[in-house]
Amino acid sequence: MIAYLLRRLNLFVVTIFVVTLATFALNYLFPGDTLENLSGISSHQTAEYNQIVQYHGFDHNIVYQYGMYLQHLWKGDWGISSSSGNDIVEEIKLVLPATLELSVYAMVLSLFIGIPFGFWAGLRHRRPIDLGILSASVLGYSIPVFWLALLLILFFALQLGWLPMSGRISLLYDIPHYSGFILIDILKSDIPNKQDALSNAIRHMILPTLSIALVTATIVIRITRRSVADVMQSDYIRAALARGLTRPQVFWRHGLRNTLLPILPQLVLQFTTLLTNAMIVEVIFSWPGIGNWLMQAVYVQDFPAIRGGVLAVSIVVIIFTLLMDIVLRVINPLKNRDIHGTI
Amino acid sequence: MFLLDVKNLTLEIETTNGWVKALDKVNISLKRGEISALVGESGSGKSLIVRTIVGALPERWKITADRMTWKGQDLLSMSEKARRKLTRDEMSVFFQNAPDAFDPTATLGEQLRESVPDKMLDKGFFWQRKQQRDALIIKYLHKVGIKNHRQCMQAYPHQVADDVCQKVMLASALVSKPELLIADDPTMGMEITNKVQILRLLTRLNQTQNLSILFISHDLLAIGNMATDMTVLYCGQTVESGKMAQLRNKPLHPYTQALLNSAPSFRKDLPPKAPLSSLSGTIPTLQHLPIGCRLGPRCPRAQKECVKTPSPKKLQNRSYSCHFPLNRSIE
Ligand SMILES: Nc1ncnc2c1ncn2[C@@H]1O[C@H](COP(=O)(O)OP(=O)(O)OP(=O)(O)O)[C@@H](O)[C@H]1O
Ligand code: SF4
Numbered sequence: 001m002i003a004y005l006l007r008r009l010n011l012f013v014v015t016i017f018v019v020t021l022a023t024f025a026l027n028y029l030f031p032g033d034t035l036e037n038l039s040g041i042s043s044h045q046t047a048e049y050n051q052i053v054q055y056h057g058f059d060h061n062i063v064y065q066y067g068m069y070l071q072h073l074w075k076g077d078w079g080i081s082s083s084s085g086n087d088i089v090e091e092i093k094l095v096l097p098a099t100l101e102l103s104v105y106a107m108v109l110s111l112f113i114g115i116p117f118g119f120w121a122g123l124r125h126r127r128p129i130d131l132g133i134l135s136a137s138v139l140g141y142s143i144p145v146f147w148l149a150l151l152l153i154l155f156f157a158l159q160l161g162w163l164p165m166s167g168r169i170s171l172l173y174d175i176p177h178y179s180g181f182i183l184i185d186i187l188k189s190d191i192p193n194k195q196d197a198l199s200n201a202i203r204h205m206i207l208p209t210l211s212i213a214l215v216t217a218t219i220v221i222r223i224t225r226r227s228v229a230d231v232m233q234s235d236y237i238r239a240a241l242a243r244g245l246t247r248p249q250v251f252w253r254h255g256l257r258n259t260l261l262p263i264l265p266q267l268v269l270q271f272t273t274l275l276t277n278a279m280i281v282e283v284i285f286s287w288p289g290i291g292n293w294l295m296q297a298v299y300v301q302d303f304p305a306i307r308g309g310v311l312a313v314s315i316v317v318i319i320f321t322l323l324m325d326i327v328l329r330v331i332n333p334l335k336n337r338d339i340h341g342t343i
Numbered sequence: 344m345f346l347l348d349v350k351n352l353t354l355e356i357e358t359t360n361g362w363v364k365a366l367d368k369v370n371i372s373l374k375r376g377e378i379s380a381l382v383g384e385s386g387s388g389k390s391l392i393v394r395t396i397v398g399a400l401p402e403r404w405k406i407t408a409d410r411m412t413w414k415g416q417d418l419l420s421m422s423e424k425a426r427r428k429l430t431r432d433e434m435s436v437f438f439q440n441a442p443d444a445f446d447p448t449a450t451l452g453e454q455l456r457e458s459v460p461d462k463m464l465d466k467g468f469f470w471q472r473k474q475q476r477d478a479l480i481i482k483y484l485h486k487v488g489i490k491n492h493r494q495c496m497q498a499y500p501h502q503v504a505d506d507v508c509q510k511v512m513l514a515s516a517l518v519s520k521p522e523l524l525i526a527d528d529p530t531m532g533m534e535i536t537n538k539v540q541i542l543r544l545l546t547r548l549n550q551t552q553n554l555s556i557l558f559i560s561h562d563l564l565a566i567g568n569m570a571t572d573m574t575v576l577y578c579g580q581t582v583e584s585g586k587m588a589q590l591r592n593k594p595l596h597p598y599t600q601a602l603l604n605s606a607p608s609f610r611k612d613l614p615p616k617a618p619l620s621s622l623s624g625t626i627p628t629l630q631h632l633p634i635g636c637r638l639g640p641r642c643p644r645a646q647k648e649c650v651k652t653p654s655p656k657k658l659q660n661r662s663y664s665c666h667f668p669l670n671r672s673i674e
């Protein structure tokens with residue numbers, strides 16, 4: 001286990017290193033003068049400019065510049081947004097939790113929708129209900145997420161007027177920033193009309209969460225269905241039935257675990273795709289998350305912000321995948337399968 | 344009365360080329376206390392018969408039979424629940440490929456405990472019942488030749504060798520004290536000492552506890568020593584069945600003859616350095632079954648009539664399906 005953890009840690013360090021290298025390369029790939037992009041200062045003669053040159057190491061070679069970049073990153077100095085003039089780390093701290101909140105809810109929701117339907121279809125493999133669920137999931141998968149989001153807005157927000165179409169919470173409420181997760185923040189705060197604020201925030205959340213979750217759920221359904229169908233046809237399920245266990249007993253004792261274990265990694269990996277979808281959907285729902293923020297940065301060519309945002313999202317994805325890898329390994333009884341011989 | 348009686352069992356399975364009859368009018372029956380052998384080349388459908396009898400087939404496959412009864416009760420029209428109860432209490436199966444027949448995510452102990460029917464335990468608190476369960480299991484593990492029962496029960500299937508899996512499977516089949524054991528190649532790939540031990544155990548259980556056994560194996564020598572009856576299967580059709588001794592001495596069906604000849608240790612009259620005989624060709628795949636007698640293309644005695652499926656004929660207490668049987672002079 002220690003060896004395994006060390007290996008993972010090693011992988012983590014290497015990946016982060018590659019990501020920093022990539023974002024560092026971005027500096028030079030952006031159009032225009034690199035230093036001007038980074039600092040927003042265009043006059044070359046001032047004392048300030050010389051300071052910037054030194055700060056970024058531009059009076060030395062590129063390896064030294066990269067060293068400086070890493071050093072700054074490490075110290076938490078990710079640069080200043082050229083459009084707002086704020087510290088980028090501070091801005092990311094505000095927007096990233098909003099995205100994570102949306103993604104986590106959407107992920108949970110998609111699992112809650114996808115796994116039961118996947119099981120239903122898999123247990124009725126090749127019967128009408130299975131084909132129905134499968135067709136629906138293929139259809140759902142073929143719909144682009146932004147179009148689905150627009151459809152949902154059109155129907156639930158504009159036609160029926162049931163739900164708000166943009167934002168995270170009504171402007172009437174002023175929620176103090178605490179964790180960045182709005183539901184937690186509301187519960188933590190001591191504003192007078194907590195209940196109303198909470199329901200308002202939830203109402204704002206429904207449509208974006210739903211549009212992201214539905215797309216992921218279609219994938220979850222198909223992954224689960226395949227696995228259930230395979231497991232239920234396997235020899236040990238037949239053997240367990242022949243041992244005289246009832247179908248529900250066989251399913252709960254042997255089917256469920258064997259179905260979920262192999263697909264958990266696949267399901268978890270969907271989170272990265274989901275994060276991308278979330279960032280697209282944010283733009284449509286004006287959700288104040290990192291996707292929206294990055295889009296704005298792209299519009300106004302705020303290069304330090306783009307660089308910082310890309311780095312932040314990458315780090316989130318890397319940490320998440322790594323943690324899940326470790327968690328899955330810990331809960332899997334077959335983890336030593338390849339290591340130990342047989343008795 | 345027959346314990347198990349199967350008449351004209353036909354099983355149609357779905358392959359990539361559509362539906363084919365993997366079993367075609369199979370007859371097999373077994374009396375109480377008998378050891379009956381089921382033999383045939385690889386791919387002749389022995390395991391399919393086993394799975395049909397215990398109901399471990401995909402639901403889509405079509406089973407038809409004139410008769411498929413257990414102690415007079417019809418298995419096909421029986422409710423699923425009644426059938427489970429029956430396979431739990433009265434008959435046990437040893438599946439071929441034991442390692443695949445265990446759930447890879449549960450320990451062998453957990454799966455063994457499932458095989459102990461509740462009715463074999465005294466009433467008591469659940470921990471007492473667990474102890475009784477474990478005691479029973481350990482007793483049977485010792486019987487099949489596993490000494491290190493604790494380690495074995497805590498192991499996951501992938502952690503033990505294949506022959507340990509086979510032994511555990513046998514223990515799990517025997518622990519419910521069944522009346523019939525269906526053993527599908529229980530000694531496959533085992534080394535000789537283990538094999539002898541298992542076969543001896545089965546013979547002893549047959550003699551002392553009147554356990555009936557439907558024994559499937561490729562080991563004709565073992566079968567010859569143990570079984571009282573034999574059914575020969577070729578390509579999903581029963582070609583001949585009857586008493587072991589009769590079949591051995593005077594096979595009627597060319598396939599039985601070929602099968603017996605292919606086992607040198609089975610022939611008393613084999614001169615030294617004689618060439619080994621075998622049928623030419625190989626068993627056809629399900630996609631390319633010949634019409635009529637399925638042995639036709641490989642049969643040395645085949646004639647024009649053989650494109651019609653031979654119907655089973657009775658001769659004393661044996662039956663065979665062939666237009667031109669051997670050794671008919673015994674009449
Ligand atoms: N699940 C399946 N799907 C399609 N065909 C199958 C399936 N299971 C078995 N068959 C086919 O049915 C035929 C009989 O197989 P079976 O396993 O019963 O043979 P067997 O007599 O047990 O052979 P062996 O001695 O090797 O165990 C084979 O041709 C096999 O290809
Ligand atoms: S029926 Fe014909 S082909 Fe079939 S075994 Fe008899 S002689 Fe051979």
Ligand SMILES: [Mg+2]
Nearest residue numbers: 389390391439
């Ligand atoms: Mg077989």
